Amino acid sequence: MQPGIEQTREGLLSQGYVADRALATTVHLALALEKPMLVEGAAGVGKTEIAKALAGWLGSDLIRLQCYEGLDVHTALYEWNYQKQLLRIRLEGDSADPADVERTIYGPEYLLERPLLQAIRSEDRVVLLIDEVDRADEEFEAFLLEVLSDFQISVPELGTIEARTRPVVVLTSNGTRELSDALRRRCLYFWIDYPDADTELAILRSRLPDVKEATARDVVGLVQGLRAERLSKPPGIAETIDFVSAIEAMGAESVDGETVSAALGALVKDPADFAALDRSRIDSLLRPDADPPEA
Amino acid sequence: MADFDTPLAKPGEGFRTDPDRWVGRLCLALRAEGLGVALSESVLAGHCVRSLDRDDEWDIFNGLRAAFCSSEGDLPVFDRCFWQLWGETLASSTEQRAVGTEGPVGPGQPEGGAGPELAERATEPSDLRSEAFGSAYSAAEHLTRRSFADVSDQELRELDAWIERLMLRLSTRRSRRMEPGGRRGPVDLRRSAASAVRTEGEWVRLLRRRRRRDPPRLVVLCDVSGSMERYSRFLVRFLLATGRAREIETFAFSTRLTHLTPWLVRSRVDDALAELRARGWSSGTRIGESLETFLRLHGRSMLGQRTLVVILSDGLDQGEVEPLERAMREIQRRARRVIWLNPLLESSRYAPEARGMRAALPHVDVFASAHNLAALRELPDLLRLQG
Numbered sequence: 001m002q003p004g005i006e007q008t009r010e011g012l013l014s015q016g017y018v019a020d021r022a023l024a025t026t027v028h029l030a031l032a033l034e035k036p037m038l039v040e041g042a043a044g045v046g047k048t049e050i051a052k053a054l055a056g057w058l059g060s061d062l063i064r065l066q067c068y069e070g071l072d073v074h075t076a077l078y079e080w081n082y083q084k085q086l087l088r089i090r091l092e093g094d095s096a097d098p099a100d101v102e103r104t105i106y107g108p109e110y111l112l113e114r115p116l117l118q119a120i121r122s123e124d125r126v127v128l129l130i131d132e133v134d135r136a137d138e139e140f141e142a143f144l145l146e147v148l149s150d151f152q153i154s155v156p157e158l159g160t161i162e163a164r165t166r167p168v169v170v171l172t173s174n175g176t177r178e179l180s181d182a183l184r185r186r187c188l189y190f191w192i193d194y195p196d197a198d199t200e201l202a203i204l205r206s207r208l209p210d211v212k213e214a215t216a217r218d219v220v221g222l223v224q225g226l227r228a229e230r231l232s233k234p235p236g237i238a239e240t241i242d243f244v245s246a247i248e249a250m251g252a253e254s255v256d257g258e259t260v261s262a263a264l265g266a267l268v269k270d271p272a273d274f275a276a277l278d279r280s281r282i283d284s285l286l287r288p289d290a291d292p293p294e295a
Numbered sequence: 296m297a298d299f300d301t302p303l304a305k306p307g308e309g310f311r312t313d314p315d316r317w318v319g320r321l322c323l324a325l326r327a328e329g330l331g332v333a334l335s336e337s338v339l340a341g342h343c344v345r346s347l348d349r350d351d352e353w354d355i356f357n358g359l360r361a362a363f364c365s366s367e368g369d370l371p372v373f374d375r376c377f378w379q380l381w382g383e384t385l386a387s388s389t390e391q392r393a394v395g396t397e398g399p400v401g402p403g404q405p406e407g408g409a410g411p412e413l414a415e416r417a418t419e420p421s422d423l424r425s426e427a428f429g430s431a432y433s434a435a436e437h438l439t440r441r442s443f444a445d446v447s448d449q450e451l452r453e454l455d456a457w458i459e460r461l462m463l464r465l466s467t468r469r470s471r472r473m474e475p476g477g478r479r480g481p482v483d484l485r486r487s488a489a490s491a492v493r494t495e496g497e498w499v500r501l502l503r504r505r506r507r508r509d510p511p512r513l514v515v516l517c518d519v520s521g522s523m524e525r526y527s528r529f530l531v532r533f534l535l536a537t538g539r540a541r542e543i544e545t546f547a548f549s550t551r552l553t554h555l556t557p558w559l560v561r562s563r564v565d566d567a568l569a570e571l572r573a574r575g576w577s578s579g580t581r582i583g584e585s586l587e588t589f590l591r592l593h594g595r596s597m598l599g600q601r602t603l604v605v606i607l608s609d610g611l612d613q614g615e616v617e618p619l620e621r622a623m624r625e626i627q628r629r630a631r632r633v634i635w636l637n638p639l640l641e642s643s644r645y646a647p648e649a650r651g652m653r654a655a656l657p658h659v660d661v662f663a664s665a666h667n668l669a670a671l672r673e674l675p676d677l678l679r680l681q682g
Contacts, residue, residue, distance in 0.1 A: 002346070005354060025347070025357035032346040035339065040367060069600070070472045074485065082488045089492060102492050137472060175367075175595050184365030185333050188343075191367050232624070272624075 002032045017046070017053035018195075018203045026190045027054065036148050036169035038133075038184060041192035044236015046203075047172040051129035054168060061122070063167070064129045065115040067136035073143060078155055079112045080105075106157040119167040120153055128167040133183075134174055141183055148186050197224050200240060207241050211248065218255035218286070219244050223267070225285040226277075233270040242266040257283045306382035307352055314344050317380070321359065324376045330369055336362060352381065477505030512601050513543040514630070516589065518608030520549040520580040544597055548585035550613075554593070582612045582651055583619030590625055598629040606659075607636045610652025619651050623658035634661040 003011060008031070009024035019027070027050070030037040039047045055062035065076055085105040092101050113121065119128040133141065147153055151163035171187060173179060195203060197220050204216045219240060227234045235243070246263040247255060260282050268274050310317040322337045340362040347358045356377055364373050475483055486502040545555040590598075598604070604626055612619060627633045635655065656662065 005348075021353065022357040022360075025354050026361040029343050029346060029358055029361060033339070033342050037361075038365070072472065080485065080488065082484050085488055086491070098492060105492070139472070181331065181333075181365065185335055187365070188339075188361040189364045189366070189369075190361055191364075191370060230621070232621075 002028070004028065011057035012050075012053045013206070015053035015056040016206045017049055018199055018206055019050075019053075020199065023050075023190060023192070026188050030170075030188050031168060033188075034166045034168075036171060036187045037190060038171045038173065038179075038187035039190050039192060040173045040175060042194065042234065042236065043174060044238045045192045045194055046237050047192055048129065048131055051127055051131075051170040051172075054170065055127035058125070058127065058168070060124065060168070061126045062129060063115050063119045063122075063126050064131060066131050067133050067140070069135060069137055071136045071140050075114060076140070076143075077114050077116045077153060079114060081110045081112050085110050108158065111155070111158070116147055117153060117155075117161070120147070120151060120161060120163045122167070123164060125165040126167045128169045130169065130171045132174055133171045134179060138180065141180055145180075145183055145186065148183075194227055194234070195237065197221070200224070200237065203237055204240065204244060208244055208248075211244055215244060215247060215252075215255055219247065222255065222260065222282075222285055226267070229285075231268070231270070231273045231276070233268070233273060235267045239267050239269070255286070257286060260286065308382065310355065310381065311349065314349065315341060318344060318359070321363075321376060321380055324380055325363060325373065328372050328376055330363070330372050330376075332363060336365075356381075472507050473504040474507040475502065475504055477503050479503070480505040512597070512599070513603050513605065514546070514593075514597050515543065515605045516546045516548060516552075516586070516607070517555075518549070518580060518582070518606075519547045520611075544593070546585075546589060546593075548580075548582065548589075550579045550581045550585075552585040552588040552592075579613050580608070580611060581614035582608060582610070582655070583614045583616070583622055586622035586626065587618050590622055594625070594629065598626065600631050602630045603632050603634065604630045605634045605636065609637055609639050610635075610649045610655060612649065612651030614651075616650050616654045620654040620658070623655045627658040627660070632660045633658065634663065635659040636663055 005021065005024050005028045008028045009019050009021065012019045012024065012027070026037060029035065039050060041047055051064075052062060054060075088105050088110075089101055111117075115128070119126050130144070133144070136144075148169060151166050152160055154160045194200075200220045200223065201216055204211055204220065208216075223235055223240050223243070243263055243266040246266040247259055250259065250263060252259040257279050261279060264274065264277060264282075268277060309320075318337065318340050322332050322340070325332050340359055343358040343362045344355065347354045349355065359377065360370070360373055364370055473480070475486060480503045483502045483504045487498060487500065490500055490502065491498045543556070547553045547555050623633070637652070
């Protein structure tokens with residue numbers, strides 16, 4: 001039967017994804033009700049990772065559709081294999097009836113599946129990740145609506161294709177554009193915030209099992225402090241992980257001002273933020289932490 | 296607020312007795328708070344409840360939250376309504392728990408009967424709404440009387456013509472989305488192949504695609520503080536134009552921000568302005584804070600690669616410089632282009648010395664004057680909007 005909430009949480013955890021109960025509840029419902037899930041939140045809080053962890057846990061294929069402005073049906077849904085079509089036309093030669101040829105070359109074997117069609121036609125249940133849906137334009141969103149409400153797609157030359165198994169759909173958005181209400185209503189909604197210190201520690205331990213406990217604690221303290229500062233691009237979880245990896249790679253014994261400054265590029269990605277974080281600011285962020293390393 | 300004398304029900308009692316009815320009441324409460332709850336969402340909520348453990352209030356909370364909410368802004372409203380209806384009346388503790396701290400909360404505070412209380416709440420203005428008008432309102436903001444009547448007909452006509460030119464100039468943005476047509480764009484394989492079928496596979500014609508033209512969206516932020524009073528007649532024409540054109544959002548700001556567009560739709564400009572004046576809209580300027588408010592409330596929906604932001608202000612700011620700079624940087628990053636119209640530029644001796652103006656300038660794409668018609672006429676030529 002359907003996995004319960006706790007099972008869902010553990011399942012995601014088995015893939016190295018630390019989900020709180022609220023997220024696990026939403027994922028559980030998305031699976032139980034076969035509803036798409038819309039995940040919003042700042043950059044780097046692990047929106048995309050949910051889909052990956054979900055696919056890993058369910059043992060399903062992950063089909064990813066990366067959205068961008070101008071994304072159209074031919075890139076998202078299907079395209080015809082023109083080379084193959086042309087070849088066929090040549091082979092038929094003059095004698096063939098053009099109408100016959102046309103019928104042939106617009107058959108299923110000349111169809112190239114793009115992510116959405118792939119997800120719908122798959123024999124087994126897949127996880128369909130529609131990433132950064134806010135980057136696509138309104139027209140694509142409208143088209144997506146049709147797919148998500150009925151899980152069927154109409155290809156003018158072929159007719160309607162219905163889903164054999166309903167894919168598990170995860171949509172992510174960074175809020176660069178307001179999504180339509182209609183799309184939002186189709187989905188279960190979840191807002192991911194930056195994790196609190198304990199959760200972030202748990203994530204670090206799960207992602208980097210060999211990390212030194214003291215390093216992890218210091219970095220998490222620093223990152224949590226940085227997020228409270230008014231940076232234009234606060235570091236996400238991905239940055240925290242990169243940063244710890246960088247520090248470990250540098251072979252630093254402890255997380256002091258010097259180490260942080262040296263590895264800061266892994267954590268802060270905006271020139272203005274970078275400039276604002278000089279040594280004294282970093283030191284003051286490190287100081288409220290457990291053991292001040294500076295003498 | 297809550298009526299503490301009504302006999303208390305156990306938290307969640309209403310839900311356990313009749314979940315469907317309870318969810319229905321939650322729907323009504325959410326609608327009363329301005330959350331657009333569609334029928335499909337209440338149906339979805341019903342399904343959610345059925346696949347959750349009804350004894351765990353946190354699961355019910357999280358599940359219904361996923362069903363009813365559809366944006367970040369919905370969350371606090373939902374949290375408030377949910378716990379209120381669940382039987383909890385202390386707003387402060389509600390907020391703490393909404394962050395997702397573990398563990399259910401025992402039957403705690405005495406609370407009023409949820410029904411009457413909700414009805415009462417629904418008549419109160421929501422927190423969100425009062426926030427929209429800013430918190431800087433003070434009785435000290437005196438009323439300023441101005442007449443916009445002395446704009447001559449000739450001037451009006453010229454301004455209209457100018458705005459028309461501006462709009463024409465603005466309507467040349469090319470989308471990344473392609474449409475069939477043109478002679479130089481990439482080959483449209485699909486249509487070319489289709490047409491080749493009719494010529495026995497010979498590609499007699501190569502059909503092409505081109506980038507489509509998309510109309511831009513205009514966001515106009517007008518300084519209506521005392522120091523800008525002399526230019527209000529031009530401003531008013533801007534506002535007038537907004538009523539006619541399709542995708543223009545207009546804001547007025549002094550010490551706080553007011554979204555003018557809804558006002559202009561509802562009433563005639565003079566009435567709208569009179570009402571706004573009565574709210575004390577024109578003493579002092581806090582550009583930075585106003586722009587931050589704009590970003591917070593409207594940034595997501597209004598800014599984008601199609602959006603042109605026009606700010607009309609002299610940059611004489613009484614607020615802090617830092618928020619202004621931050622807001623300008625953010626606006627420039629997220630909008631297609633930022634145009635700052637500063638009437639003070641009319642003086643040839645003017646150099647942008649005001650702290651606010653200096654802070655904003657690095658984040659402005661076009662800095663121009665708007666002090667008279669001649670200056671306004673130059674503007675469309677400044678807005679070169681290539682692809």
